[in-house]
Amino acid sequence: MNIKTTVSLPDHVLHYAERLVEEGRYPSLDSVLAASIEDMMRSHESVADDPLAGMTDELHRRMALPRDQWIAMDEDDLFDRVRERLAARSRG
Template identity: 85%
Template structure:
């Protein structure tokens, strides 16, 4: 489904989009904008830093009792235990 809307662009962006249409690279300014947004969506989805940030946010939202404490010497042993328990269950 397409939605019709009004967009305000800075002059230099509009001129660039018009040039792309004039060169025949896109059939319309709408197509230029849609392709640009699609590219942004793809790069966001494939960005490893975005994925890492999403995972950090997910983990930060866990209840405190599910966090792994960083202040003890046996940290890695406890992580190994949790991983082993996951693979068993």
Template identity: 55%
Template sequence: MNVKTTVTLSDEDLRFAEELVEAGRFPSVSDVIGEGLSRLRLEESESDPVAGMADEIRRRMELPRDQFINMEDDDLFERVRKRLNSRPAR
């Protein structure tokens, strides 16, 4: 859902956004602003590992059920235990 709002830009920022539109890199100034926000959101999730993990979990939860990993058929936990047990003690 898109929401219309008003944003105040400096002359320099508006000029830059309009140049990007004129160059064909974006269809509108709104899209330039949206891309900037998307990049900031991505930057935030990359700097916060928990937020990044939450994003990944949400993405995986949107997958069809037949693409889920059946943990009964996966020995992941056993492999992790073996690996941890094989590490030298500190």
């Protein structure tokens, strides 16, 4: 079922969509918008199911932390500290 609605687009977006129709890539402006929204829906769904996307989110979250909360990579004992943390988790 199609529902008629009105949208406002910035000039550059409208001109791009019109060019896609003129080039024959889409039959109408409606189909350009529908295809774009469907692509966004698929993108969001695939991100939610993608474990790497979760890792990316976590990396961004950690990089936003203050520098004093980062684990220093220049210390010689970095891997020893990581091993200790892992061992403590498995014991506890």
